Amino acid sequence: MTPTTREECAALDAADPLAALREEFVLPEGVIYLDGNSLGALPRSTPARVADMIEREWGQDLIRSWNDAGWWDKPRTLGAKVAPLVGADTDEVVVGDGASANLFKCLVTALRLSDRSVVLGEAGNFPTDLYVTEGAVGLAGAQQRRIDPDGPGLAQELAREDVAVLLLSHVDYRSGVLRDMAGITRLAHEHGTLVIWDLCHSVGAVPIELSGNDVDFAVGCTYKYLNAGPGAPAFLYAARRHHAAADQPLSGWHGHARPFDFTPDYEPAPGVSRFLSGSQPLVADAALEAGLDVWAKADLAHVRTKSLAMTDLFLARAASVGLASITPAEHERRGSQVALVQPEEGAGYPIVQALIERGVIGDFRAPDVMRFGFTPLYLRYVDVYDAATALVEVVESGEWRAERFNRRSQVT
Amino acid sequence: MTPTTREECAALDAADPLAALREEFVLPEGVIYLDGNSLGALPRSTPARVADMIEREWGQDLIRSWNDAGWWDKPRTLGAKVAPLVGADTDEVVVGDGASANLFKCLVTALRLSDRSVVLGEAGNFPTDLYVTEGAVGLAGAQQRRIDPDGPGLAQELAREDVAVLLLSHVDYRSGVLRDMAGITRLAHEHGTLVIWDLCHSVGAVPIELSGNDVDFAVGCTYKYLNAGPGAPAFLYAARRHHAAADQPLSGWHGHARPFDFTPDYEPAPGVSRFLSGSQPLVADAALEAGLDVWAKADLAHVRTKSLAMTDLFLARAASVGLASITPAEHERRGSQVALVQPEEGAGYPIVQALIERGVIGDFRAPDVMRFGFTPLYLRYVDVYDAATALVEVVESGEWRAERFNRRSQVT
Numbered sequence: 001m002t003p004t005t006r007e008e009c010a011a012l013d014a015a016d017p018l019a020a021l022r023e024e025f026v027l028p029e030g031v032i033y034l035d036g037n038s039l040g041a042l043p044r045s046t047p048a049r050v051a052d053m054i055e056r057e058w059g060q061d062l063i064r065s066w067n068d069a070g071w072w073d074k075p076r077t078l079g080a081k082v083a084p085l086v087g088a089d090t091d092e093v094v095v096g097d098g099a100s101a102n103l104f105k106c107l108v109t110a111l112r113l114s115d116r117s118v119v120l121g122e123a124g125n126f127p128t129d130l131y132v133t134e135g136a137v138g139l140a141g142a143q144q145r146r147i148d149p150d151g152p153g154l155a156q157e158l159a160r161e162d163v164a165v166l167l168l169s170h171v172d173y174r175s176g177v178l179r180d181m182a183g184i185t186r187l188a189h190e191h192g193t194l195v196i197w198d199l200c201h202s203v204g205a206v207p208i209e210l211s212g213n214d215v216d217f218a219v220g221c222t223y224k225y226l227n228a229g230p231g232a233p234a235f236l237y238a239a240r241r242h243h244a245a246a247d248q249p250l251s252g253w254h255g256h257a258r259p260f261d262f263t264p265d266y267e268p269a270p271g272v273s274r275f276l277s278g279s280q281p282l283v284a285d286a287a288l289e290a291g292l293d294v295w296a297k298a299d300l301a302h303v304r305t306k307s308l309a310m311t312d313l314f315l316a317r318a319a320s321v322g323l324a325s326i327t328p329a330e331h332e333r334r335g336s337q338v339a340l341v342q343p344e345e346g347a348g349y350p351i352v353q354a355l356i357e358r359g360v361i362g363d364f365r366a367p368d369v370m371r372f373g374f375t376p377l378y379l380r381y382v383d384v385y386d387a388a389t390a391l392v393e394v395v396e397s398g399e400w401r402a403e404r405f406n407r408r409s410q411v412t
Numbered sequence: 413m414t415p416t417t418r419e420e421c422a423a424l425d426a427a428d429p430l431a432a433l434r435e436e437f438v439l440p441e442g443v444i445y446l447d448g449n450s451l452g453a454l455p456r457s458t459p460a461r462v463a464d465m466i467e468r469e470w471g472q473d474l475i476r477s478w479n480d481a482g483w484w485d486k487p488r489t490l491g492a493k494v495a496p497l498v499g500a501d502t503d504e505v506v507v508g509d510g511a512s513a514n515l516f517k518c519l520v521t522a523l524r525l526s527d528r529s530v531v532l533g534e535a536g537n538f539p540t541d542l543y544v545t546e547g548a549v550g551l552a553g554a555q556q557r558r559i560d561p562d563g564p565g566l567a568q569e570l571a572r573e574d575v576a577v578l579l580l581s582h583v584d585y586r587s588g589v590l591r592d593m594a595g596i597t598r599l600a601h602e603h604g605t606l607v608i609w610d611l612c613h614s615v616g617a618v619p620i621e622l623s624g625n626d627v628d629f630a631v632g633c634t635y636k637y638l639n640a641g642p643g644a645p646a647f648l649y650a651a652r653r654h655h656a657a658a659d660q661p662l663s664g665w666h667g668h669a670r671p672f673d674f675t676p677d678y679e680p681a682p683g684v685s686r687f688l689s690g691s692q693p694l695v696a697d698a699a700l701e702a703g704l705d706v707w708a709k710a711d712l713a714h715v716r717t718k719s720l721a722m723t724d725l726f727l728a729r730a731a732s733v734g735l736a737s738i739t740p741a742e743h744e745r746r747g748s749q750v751a752l753v754q755p756e757e758g759a760g761y762p763i764v765q766a767l768i769e770r771g772v773i774g775d776f777r778a779p780d781v782m783r784f785g786f787t788p789l790y791l792r793y794v795d796v797y798d799a800a801t802a803l804v805e806v807v808e809s810g811e812w813r814a815e816r817f818n819r820r821s822q823v824t
Contacts, residue, residue: 026471035475042471050466050695051459058642059438059454062773063447071642100664100690101513108551123676128665128690131678135663139520139551146676223691230470230483231691251547252512253540262778264535264558266543278512278540279635279643281696283462361474366674 002312009381012309017302018376024294025227025378032387034362037201037337037373040227046290053286074285075254075276081292082235085226085300086199086218087209092237094272095288096254096280099200099221099234100128105248105275106217106236107136107165110194112247114164117142120157120193121166122149126173129198133167139249150177154184158191166195170202171335174365176327178206178335182213189214200224205307205336207300210237217242225336225375226295228288236275243271252277298377306376307336310384314338314372317388321395326369337373339365342395350405354394357405360387414724421793424721429714430788436706437639437790444799446774449613449749449785452639458702465698486697487666487688493704494647497638497712498611498630499621504649506684507700508666508692511612511633511646512540517660517687518629518648519548519577522606524659526576529554532569532605533578534561538585541610545579551661562589566596570603578607582614583747586777588739590618590747594625601626612636617719617748619712622649629654637748637787638707640700648687655683664689710789718788719748722796726750726784729800733807738781749785751777754807762817766806769817772799 003009013019026042027033033041057065066072079093086093096102107119121133123146130146137144142164147153149168157163166188171178181197188195197218202208204225210218218237222228238246247268253259254276257267268274308331315325315338323340342348348368355362362372374384394400415421425431438454439445445453469477478484492502508514519531533545535558542558549556554576559565561580569575578600583590593609600607609630614620616637622630630649634640650658659680665671666688669679680686720743727737727750735752754760760780767774774784786796806812 026467028472028474031474033474039470039475041474042466047463047466047471050462054454054459054462054641054699055438058451059459060440062440062443062445062453063451063775065642097513098509098664098690098692101509101662104662126665127668127671127674127676130676131663131665131668132689134678135661139661221691229466230477230694231697232693232695234690249547249551250513250516251543252510253538253543256539256543259539260778262539264539264542266546277544278510278646279633280510281644281693282642283644283699284693284696285643287466287695363475366672 002309002316003381003385004316006382006385009385012381016306016381018298018306021294021298021377022380027378030359032360032383034360034372034374034387036375036378037205037224037371038363039230040224040291040375041378043227043290043294045293046229046287049290050283050286054283071282074282075280076273078285078289078292079235079272081289081296082222085203085208085295086220086237087207088211088237089240091271092211092240093235094275095222095233095235095285096276097234099198099219100132101250102219102234102236103129103132103196103198104136105250106196106219106238107133107167108140109246109248110165110196110217111136111140111142113242113245114194116162116164118163119144119165119167120163121146122168123147124172124174125169126198126200129167129169149179149184155187158188158193161191163191163193166193167198169198169200170208171205171337173201174369174371175339176335176337178202178333181208181215185213185215201337202335204295207304211239215239222288222291227291229284229291232284232288233280238272238275243274246274248275250277254278294377303376307374308334310374310376310379310381311336311338313381313384314374314388317392321392323395336375337371340370340372341368342370347400349408350400351394353405354400354402355390358390358394360390414721414728415793415797416728418794418797421797424793428718428793430710430718433706433710433789434792439790442771444772444795446772446784446786446799448787448790449617449636449783450775451642452636452703452787453790455639455702455706457705458641458699461702462695462698466695483694486694487692488685490697490701490704491647491684493701493708494634497615497620497707498632498649499619500623500649501652503683504623504652505647506687507634507645507647507697508688509646511610511631512544513662514631514646514648515541515544515608515610516548517662518608518631518650519545519579520552520661521658522577522608522629523548523552523554525654525657526606528574528576530575531556531577531579532575533558534580535559536584536586537581538610538612541579541581561591561596567599570600570605573603575603575605578605579610581610581612582620583617583749585613586781586783587751588747588749590614590745593620593627597625597627613749614747616707619716623651627651634700634703639703641696641703644696644700645692650684650687655686658686660687662689666690706789715788719786720746722786722788722791722793723748723750725793725796726786726800729804733804735807748787749783752782752784753780754782759812761820762812763806765817766812767802770802770806772802
């Protein structure tokens with residue numbers, strides 16, 4: 001049921017099983033933040049958690065904390081906290097490095113597990129996925145082909161039966177399209193293709209079942225819906241069935257079977273730990289852990305229900321002022337973000353800026369997309385209603401045409 | 413001049429040009445910390461710096477901080493702060509990822525710049541360097557050979573003129589041996605070999621001249637002598653003459669020439685930025701910046717003078733109770749750490765534990781090495797004197813033979 005009035009939104013907030021979680025976040029005064037799909041908001045517990053890590057674990061206990069504070073095992077203990085959010089077992093996920101480096105590891109590992117040499121990717125994927133694939137295939141002597149995964153090309157390309165690895169984003173960063181993980185993974189496997197899912201825009205946004213869908217590998221970042229802090233360490237999932245044979249190229253000492261023997265030759269650790277490389281930034285890990293501990297209190301089914309109701313509401317009101325949506329109307333094809341286009345060319349950027357001036361923060365993605373993320377842990381239905389009202393007013397009034405809204409900044 | 417009495421040490425402290433810097437650090441009560449070569453102490457300014465980054469930059473300003481707080485450029489601004497510590501120009505260093513990943517990038521890049529396919533490394537190098545080399549040569553179709561770089565093998569191997577890349581640690585992690593960067597780099601270049609220096613155990617420990625010695629590439633970590641926090645992001649140096657041709661394999665969007673154009677194909681950034689991959693952990697970067705800002709107040713010539721006097725003092729007193737040193741007596745071959753061996757087999761571990769019980773923190777490295785690091789920014793001469801006294805007493809008394817000192821923990 002899509003709410004249509006502010007009163008209905010307030011009633012939904014009053015009955016919202018996630019309502020109390022909003023109190024777990026710091027949110028700036030006078031702001032409705034619709035960019036949690038880019039950088040999640042700050043959990044209230046993070047500053048104290050990080051301060052304790054710095055002042056006690058580092059400052060007072062110094063190197064003893066490698067044992068006593070669990071620093072050495074942090075990639076695994078954090079991985080175990082990510083696991084339920086992606087439908088994996090706790091020993092199939094590690095946290096460390098960035099999403100780009102983890103994707104590189106998964107691509108090379110998967111290519112080595114296959115006797116084929118084609119990586120099939122998306123023409124419109126987030127650029128780093130394309131660039132990292134370029135780097136990995138260049139070094140591994142493989143090739144990259146690209147398709148639109150939402151069209152007929154995907155099945156056609158897989159049917160050629162020369163694809164070693166299919167790399168897709170679960171939710172498209174720009175349009176918010178959610179892909180059918182179950183069906184696509186099954187189809188790829190039927191054609192002898194391994195699958196890597198990039199979960200950057202879906203983890204914490206939609207329920208995910210990696211193990212249940214027999215997914216081979218996955219990577220994701222933690223600084224968007226998981227609220228771990230800007231650039232926080234990423235995660236890597238590898239299905240248990242691949243652990244023993246996985247031969248990843250960034251073979252550092254944290255991935256060694258017996259790291260404290262200081263042996264000269266590399267012997268990979270038995271489980272998913274073999275995907276680790278070097279030491280991890282533990283100050284950033286402390287912030288990440290605080291974010292994951294908030295997620296431990298959330299039911300992803302509630303998150304999904306609220307997300308769909310919020311995006312339904314926002315899409316309906318945007319349509320009322322003539323904005324086109326490139327985000328699907330069908331729930332099963334929608335992530336937790338909405339991408340809108342104003343028919344007048346070049347209008348996207350200034351409309352986003354005019355909204356920011358009103359305290360509604362979304363973002364802009366080239367060529368002309370207005371992007372709004374919906375984070376059920378800390379957004380209320382009334383916030384979404386008020387943000388939609390601001391959007392309607394900005395478009396109807398034409399205030400976005402003012403010259404000050406068209407000055408571009410470097411990063412948006 | 414090596415001090416020999418506590419009074420002489422106190423006099424040296426009174427005249428020490430670095431003395432005031434000790435106040436910039438938090439040091440636990442009752443501890444003499446001789447493990448700053450493993451994990452540097454906490455700068456006093458770090459907690460507030462990190463808290464401000466979290467609460468204001470992230471919590472209040474959210475995504476605006478990518479511009480307003482300089483997040484996007486942090487790998488370059490932090491690189492510019494590392495540059496004077498390694499004798500490089502500010503546009504030759506970036507900070508990001510870990511030392512293992514950065515080493516991988518440099519190895520593959522250097523192999524691609526050469527028409528040879530051998531990486532020459534050290535048999536006794538810190539394991540991750542060996543493991544990462546194994547990973548890089550495996551993927552790049554190259555080979556690894558290993559020598560003792562302090563023996564005649566180095567010149568012999570280089571004279572074969574089939575070595576593409578020489579990878580050495582500037583200071584050996586175990587023995588504290590300092591290598592002749594100028595002479596070795598020159599010799600390698602004479603034989604057509606590119607050089608990568610691992611500076612993990614030398615940056616902040618000894619003066620370094622990368623540009624002045626025409627070094628090709630270097631990597632280093634920041635959490636030892638630079639006091640950036642456990643596992644803090646690493647740095648990468650590439651000589652400017654290599655920038656245009658450098659083709660590094662972890663090609664992510666932060667290394668792209670025009671990252672916000674979201675173009676599908678990779679086009680590397682013109683300078684050292686092409687060595688970047690993905691987003692960096694900015695909470696950890698804030699701690700790193702606090703550490704580097706303390707270093708901006710230190711003169712590396714003073715650091716070196718004090719370091720040598722301290723290690724001279726410690727070595728002399730260790731010798732007085734029959735401990736052998738595997739750290740060179742010659743100043744020009746010594747880093748800022750001391751490695752000792754007790755003639756009785758298996759004595760190293762319990763002696764280190766007995767010292768820790770007395771508040772003197774050093775560490776142990778297999779097979780039987782006691783390792784002590786000297787960090788002139790926050791150690792006083794009297795601390796070194798007192799630590800040496802404790803060592804002398806532990807050895808002379810035989811108290812280390814107590815059973816409680818021989819229970820091994822996982823990480824040392």
